[in-house]
Amino acid sequence: MVVPGSHHTEEQVFPPPLELQNDAHVPDFQSYLQLYKKSVDEPEVFWKEVAQDFFWKSPPKGQFLQYNFDVTRGSIYVKFMEGAKTNMCYNVLDRNVKEKNLGEKVAYFWEGNSPDRQRSITYRQLLKEVCRCANVLKSMETGVGKGDRVAVYLPMIPELVCVMLACARLGAVHSVVFAGFSSESLCERILDSQCLFLVTADGVFRGEKLINLKQIADEALEKCKEKGNFTIKTCIVVRHVGDKMKNGIVSNKLQTHWTAGVDVWWDEAMASAGEECEPEWVEAEDPLFILYTSGSTGKPKGVLHSVAGYLLYTALSFKCVFDHQPGDVYWCTADIGWITGHSYITYGPLANGATSVLFEGIPVYPHVGRFWEIIEKYGVSKFYTAPTAIRLLMKYGQEPLKQFNLDSLKILGTVGEPINPEAWLWFYNVVGQQRCPVLDTFWQTETGGHVLTPLPSAIPLKPGSATLPFFGVQPAILNEHGEELEGEAEGYLVRAKTPYPGYQCFIFLIEQRNAAVLPTQSQHGKGLSGPGCRRDKDGYYWITGRIDDMLNVSGKDSKNKLLDSLMNNQAQGSQLVVAHRTTHCSMDYTRLNLVINTKKGIYCTGDAIDGLPVFPVTAGKILRRVLRQIARGEKDLGDLSTLADPRVVEVLSSQRSEAA
Numbered sequence: 148m149v150v151p152g153s154h155h156t157e158e159q160v161f162p163p164p165l166e167l168q169n170d171a172h173v174p175d176f177q178s179y180l181q182l183y184k185k186s187v188d189e190p191e192v193f194w195k196e197v198a199q200d201f202f203w204k205s206p207p208k209g210q211f212l213q214y215n216f217d218v219t220r221g222s223i224y225v226k227f228m229e230g231a232k233t234n235m236c237y238n239v240l241d242r243n244v245k246e247k248n249l250g251e252k253v254a255y256f257w258e259g260n261s262p263d264r265q266r267s268i269t270y271r272q273l274l275k276e277v278c279r280c281a282n283v284l285k286s287m288e289t290g291v292g293k294g295d296r297v298a299v300y301l302p303m304i305p306e307l308v309c310v311m312l313a314c315a316r317l318g319a320v321h322s323v324v325f326a327g328f329s330s331e332s333l334c335e336r337i338l339d340s341q342c343l344f345l346v347t348a349d350g351v352f353r354g355e356k357l358i359n360l361k362q363i364a365d366e367a368l369e370k371c372k373e374k375g376n377f378t379i380k381t382c383i384v385v386r387h388v389g390d391k392m393k394n395g396i397v398s399n400k401l402q403t404h405w406t407a408g409v410d411v412w413w414d415e416a417m418a419s420a421g422e423e424c425e426p427e428w429v430e431a432e433d434p435l436f437i438l439y440t441s442g443s444t445g446k447p448k449g450v451l452h453s454v455a456g457y458l459l460y461t462a463l464s465f466k467c468v469f470d471h472q473p474g475d476v477y478w479c480t481a482d483i484g485w486i487t488g489h490s491y492i493t494y495g496p497l498a499n500g501a502t503s504v505l506f507e508g509i510p511v512y513p514h515v516g517r518f519w520e521i522i523e524k525y526g527v528s529k530f531y532t533a534p535t536a537i538r539l540l541m542k543y544g545q546e547p548l549k550q551f552n553l554d555s556l557k558i559l560g561t562v563g564e565p566i567n568p569e570a571w572l573w574f575y576n577v578v579g580q581q582r583c584p585v586l587d588t589f590w591q592t593e594t595g596g597h598v599l600t601p602l603p604s605a606i607p608l609k610p611g612s613a614t615l616p617f618f619g620v621q622p623a624i625l626n627e628h629g630e631e632l633e634g635e636a637e638g639y640l641v642r643a644k645t646p647y648p649g650y651q652c653f654i655f656l657i658e659q660r661n662a663a664v665l666p667t668q669s670q671h672g673k674g675l676s677g678p679g680c681r682r683d684k685d686g687y688y689w690i691t692g693r694i695d696d697m698l699n700v701s702g703k704d705s706k707n708k709l710l711d712s713l714m715n716n717q718a719q720g721s722q723l724v725v726a727h728r729t730t731h732c733s734m735d736y737t738r739l740n741l742v743i744n745t746k747k748g749i750y751c752t753g754d755a756i757d758g759l760p761v762f763p764v765t766a767g768k769i770l771r772r773v774l775r776q777i778a779r780g781e782k783d784l785g786d787l788s789t790l791a792d793p794r795v796v797e798v799l800s801s802q803r804s805e806a807a
């Protein structure tokens with residue numbers, strides 16, 4: 148690895164801002180290199196030191212880290228801190244209140260969908276709420292205990308964090324299902340992990356739209372019954388829009404069906420619950436949660452993370468990547484229904500005693516400057532969002548930003564998709580006022596935390612590159628024969644030659660329930676991650692999209708970035724479908740661009756046009772596989788349960804026939 152920028156490159160390199168360096172956890176490139184070297188040469192020593200910050204009821208019995216990644220030497224496993232006992236909830240709440248004196252510090256500023264709904268919760272209050280919730284879960288007829296699965300289908304409200312931590316306190320396993328998913332998706336996930344409990348809400352407003360969550364949850368439970376596999380004993384319902392119903396605002400829109408013996412109101416159950424609850428001391432490798440991945444390339448799969456490794460990895464990555472400082476107000480705009488929210492709204496920030504914004508709404512309601520308004524309102528210093536959101540807000544220009552003071556911002560981050568340089572530069576120049584590093588963080592549900600990421604004071608940035616590996620991560624690039632490529636290279640990214648604590652080992656595969664417990668399939672004895680990736684002469688990594696998810700343009704692989712740039716080029720949905728069709732007919736790269744550019748249209752990021760969806764999106768990602776399959780006229784489109792609006796398939800297919 149050489150110091151970036153020491154070569155003449157045509158790429159722009161942005162050095163870290165000096166003003167962040169004084170108190171930074173990783174103050175410069177040399178410190179990064181030293182720490183990185185230690186993390187890969189002596190992982191036991193490195194992670195033992197990180198673990199010292201946390202509470203262990205009993206220490207590991209054997210070695211700190213044991214693993215076998217070599218298929219020729221038997222089955223593959225990773226064991227982290229085997230024999231140690233701890234509790235996640237204790238570490239992120241009790242430890243902060245009792246040992247760190249952070250009881251009165253705000254854990255979350257909750258900002259509702261409507262700007263007049265807000266609430267702040269201190270660490271002490273959150274701990275009390277969590278204990279009461281844990282007592283509620285315990286006291287149900289078939290009380291929740293260690294290892295039981297609890298499905299959580301809630302919007303972005305404090306109760307969501309509360310129930311996750313209550314599960315963690317009891318050693319139960321939460322399975323959060325994004326509240327934008329359909330009843331079918333919820334049913335599938337409840338069945339897959341055999342959940343005993345469901346926690347949901349009466350409803351939620353997303354922008355102006357009211358979504359009757361309870362009704363969707365009821366439909367999901369009906370579907371579970373039809374499939375003859377009903378495991379849910381109790382459904383706890385948070386009264387979230389209820390007070391609005393009393394005011395008559397939505398009273399005629401939202402009717403909550405009630406099943407006696409199953410449904411329980413959250414507030415009624417909580418009212419009589421005690422505020423003390425002894426944490427269940429669990430094993431380091433006991434499961435913490437199951438989360439189903441977005442299914443970018445196929446069936447959703449349940450990924451299971453275990454307690455100790457996930458705690459250390461999310462805690463350390465949050466601390467170093469966002470360079471957490473005591474006075475920070477941190478805001479991650481992701482939904483907790485995705486891994487980004489699990490790791491960097493719930494666990495990572497709380498493990499560091501951070502103050503976060505928890506936002507229920509959407510970026511453009513009630514106006515397109517909502518994000519900027521929230522940054523000003525709470526004095527947000529670290530802001531973490533997705534390239535899709537940036538591209539969406541870019542189209543409204545600089546005017547909405549000018550009305551708000553963004554001087555509190557210090558660090559910006561993105562996650563979820565490759566960020567095209569145009570969007571990167573807009574984020575850097577316009578939002579960050581050329582003061583704040585933009586951290587393009589690459590990682591996955593399976594990795595639990597950041598894998599490739601800049602550190603704000605230590606790593607010079609190149610727009611479009613996730614830069615260098617985080618501590619403990621030894622990425623490799625393989626060619627199609629599985630041979631490792633050295634130096635400058637392009638191929639498949641392998642995210643771990645050796646394991647690091649956040650690395651998940653167990654995958655629950657839908658329909659392959661007993662196919663067991665494999666680390667991510669690994670014909671080369673290494674965890675395969677899927678994305679294509681290039682390493683440049685400075686050792687920087689550039690994610691080029693999922694290998695299995697690329698469009699084929701004239702025999703050349705077009706990258707996800709092409710699609711993202713096309714979307715910036717004012718592409719209209721139907722034309723993009725034409726473009727997809729033409730890609731299949733070997734249209735060349737330049738003409739493809741031309742097709743898009745010469746037709747006037749509206750900017751599009753998976754929004755609806757005339758009320759109909761134009762891109763097959765999950766919450767935040769385009770399912771490129773579906774675009775490609777529709778373009779080819781394939782009939783069987785595989786699993787579509789993660790689509791935000793399933794009507795898109797019909798819309799695109801009919802546009803395809805018209806175009807043909």
Ligand code: WTA
Nearest residue numbers: 441562563564565587588589590591592690
């Ligand atoms: C993509 C989200 C490029 C990638 C944390 C990965 C990215 C998938 C980036 C995982 C990034 C995520 N640059 N691509 N910075 N971050 N991805 O499991 O394709 O929801 O494999 O985890 O998102 O999505 P997941």
